[in-house]
Every structure is written in structure tokens, then in C-alpha cells.
Amino acid sequence: MSERQASTGIDDYIASAPADVRPVLEEIRQVVHARVPGATETIGYQMPAFRLGKIFMYFAAFRKHIGIYPPVRGDEALQEALRAYRGEKGNLKFPLAQPMPYALIGRVAAALARERSAGS
Numbered sequence: 001m002s003e004r005q006a007s008t009g010i011d012d013y014i015a016s017a018p019a020d021v022r023p024v025l026e027e028i029r030q031v032v033h034a035r036v037p038g039a040t041e042t043i044g045y046q047m048p049a050f051r052l053g054k055i056f057m058y059f060a061a062f063r064k065h066i067g068i069y070p071p072v073r074g075d076e077a078l079q080e081a082l083r084a085y086r087g088e089k090g091n092l093k094f095p096l097a098q099p100m101p102y103a104l105i106g107r108v109a110a111a112l113a114r115e116r117s118a119g120s
Contacts, residue, residue, distance in 0.1 A: 010041050036110055092108065
């Protein structure tokens with residue numbers, strides 16, 4: 001079993017989510033792995049997380065949205081694309097009642113991985 005597929009608790013987290021949200025969480029998981037090869041999975045702060053040495057991204061299901069943490073910095077084009085999804089602290093909230101922007105979430109994952117690997 002690869003490190004990516006090792007039991008990390010993310011399977012349990014997804015299994016405990018409402019049935020209609022599980023495919024969304026699984027797709028986000030797949031998108032992150034596609035955009036950040038070598039990322040491994042873990043649980044941090046009781047949320048699914050991805051690491052490259054250290055954790056660079058968390059995601060979680062809420063009643064009405066998917067949250068992604070921490071906030072992304074830099075990259076003006078990405079900041080503009082994320083404007084509609086910004087929460088009060090800069091975290092991202094993707095409403096479950098709208099089509100999930102998986103390509104944009106992939107860009108966020110790649111940007112967070114770059115930020116963390118640069119030491120920010």
C-alpha cells in the first residue's frame with residue numbers, strides 16, 4: 001500500500017460525511033493529488049490535510065460549504081479568481097449548492113504547496 005493510500009483517517013472522515021458530500025470530498029482529494037504529486041495525507045485539527053514534509057492544506061465539509069485552509073497569499077490572478085469564495089478570515093468557502101470549482105481548488109492546492117515549501 002502506498003503512503004498516499006495508507007490509512008490516514010481521511011477515508012473515515014469522508015465516510016462520516018453526508019452521502020451527497022462524499023463524492024465532492026473524494027474529488028477534492030483526487031484533485032490535490034493530481035496537482036501536487038507526492039503529497040501525503042493526514043488528519044490535522046480533525047480535518048483532512050495534505051503534506052509535503054509539513055502540512056500545506058486542510059479541507060473540511062460543513063453544512064453548506066467546503067472550507068479550505070489556510071488562506072492563499074500572492075498570485076494576483078488566483079486572488080481575483082477566489083474573491084467570491086473568501087471567508088471573513090481569508091479562508092475559502094465553496095458553497096455546496098453551487099457547482100464545485102475543482103480546477104480552481106487544484107490551483108489553490110498547488111499555490112499552498114508552493115507557499116509552504118518556500119517557508120512562508
